[in-house]
Amino acid sequence: MKFEVFLKDIKEDKLKPVYLFYGEEDYLMDYSIEALKQKYINKGLESLNYILLDGDIIEMKDIYDACETLPFMSEKKIVIIKNLGIFGSKTKGQAAEYFNNKKDELKNYILTLEDYICLVFLEKNINIDKRKALIKSIKKSGEIIEFTKLKGRDLNNWINKAFKKHKKTISYQNINYFIQHSSYFDRDMKKSLYDLENEIIKLVNFTGDRKEITAKDIDVVMAKSLDTNIFNLLNSIGQKNINNALIVFNEMCISNEPIPLILHMIIRQLRLIFIFKLLKDKGYDRKSTMGKLKVGIYEYEKISNQSRNFSNIQLEKALKMCLECDENIKTGIIDGKLALEMLIVKMCSL
Structure with missing residues (x-):
């Protein structure tokens, strides 16, 4: 029921x-x-x-x-x-x-x-x-x-109504942007609608008398989770945008995210994208692919979108680069932050 x-x-x-x-x-x-x-x-x-x-x-x-x-x-x-x-x-x-x-x-x-x-x-x-x-x-x-957590249209409608209650408007596109920044669907994050409600109240207070909630407001008010930053980082890498990729990486460093954890998350996301593409080539449907990847619908959609930015050959090369980078950091050949910056530049050049 x-x-x-x-x-x-x-x-x-x-x-x-x-x-x-x-x-x-x-x-x-x-x-x-x-x-x-x-x-x-x-x-x-x-x-x-x-x-x-x-x-x-x-x-x-x-x-x-x-x-x-x-x-x-x-x-x-x-x-x-x-x-x-x-x-x-x-x-x-x-x-x-x-x-x-x-x-x-x-x-x-x-x-x-x-x-x-x-x-x-x-x-x-x-x-x-x-x-x-x-x-x-x-x-x-x-x-x-x-x-269970609200999803899809139910979640969008709940967020829209929550802003309307405070006499604010937000576009469908920015509702999705808000969800992406909220960590509501992030792995191992026990976020509930109470957390989303708190973020909505912060945005309402920040915008004051202004009626519309914009993407810029969301960027200023809401702290990005590690999962969100990794997603944005790989988006920038896939689009060959070196400057933006390095900006996202440095934001994570400023937030004191450990270098080994950032590298681990990059490798995890690349592997998920690679496996997704292999399963798609074999004709697996969405439900079967989600089961194989062990992800929910929201993360599945992100992986699906990012898969368009990489070929299988690029993903293989990127994963090899990541493993080399990991070995160089662990053996002390190069400073961790510098090693990741160099990795990002190389991956943008694939």
Whole structure:
């Protein structure tokens, strides 16, 4: 079940007695809980009809006490249990050990929940094990909702609306430029819509009374991630733009990015582009190629775009140059920064 369907169920009063929320997008989870509260909870009676339990310190008695008392002057009573820690392949926390021994009791109790209750298990930044009997019980009585990162048109629309809320406009092209600079899809970066919202607020404050958000504003306000800089560096190399490539490289040095890490990232990106081209030549489709490369759709699109700037022969030569550069740095033949500058110039001349 998608969170948009859950929001629709709230609007149409089709709420189930139990839900399991899990995933990486904290913002959308919190937004859904807030929508639930706004629909069913009177602020003056919130302490009676909205119960938030910490999964690290509760026992079955606490769940019974929260769910067995009827709502007061309200159609629904909402009970949120955060981070119980028993839904993944591995359990987490001291309370998780207790509930592992009580899982049958909890599983059976979930099947008896009345319509007046809405019990939500909230598990942030985990992957659940859908084979577990407890999760099957939740699915039988309610719904399981995965909160993934917004993508494509959904993400573009969210960003556009966020700027509109502050009476700002931004073009479709600059929305994509904003996403590229945000690190939202970067590997190993736990960025959420909260982080994007903070960047939007910074841009709103920076532009003051001016209505339109430009690419120049984004360049000034938003710090570029290492992944973004590597992408820009290889773009410049592919376009044979030595000056711009060296500017991007020096920006990374000013940001104190380690030389070995920069070289490692250059090699990684070149390898991804090379493998992409080989797979394309063999007739692999997008889904299969993404699986082979182990990348998401956003990174796939960047790799696909950059592949047009390099031939297979150029990529082979560039990778050999990188390996030579790595050996020269490690053996102390040449200073690391100078070695990379020379590498960039050579690669631009391929």
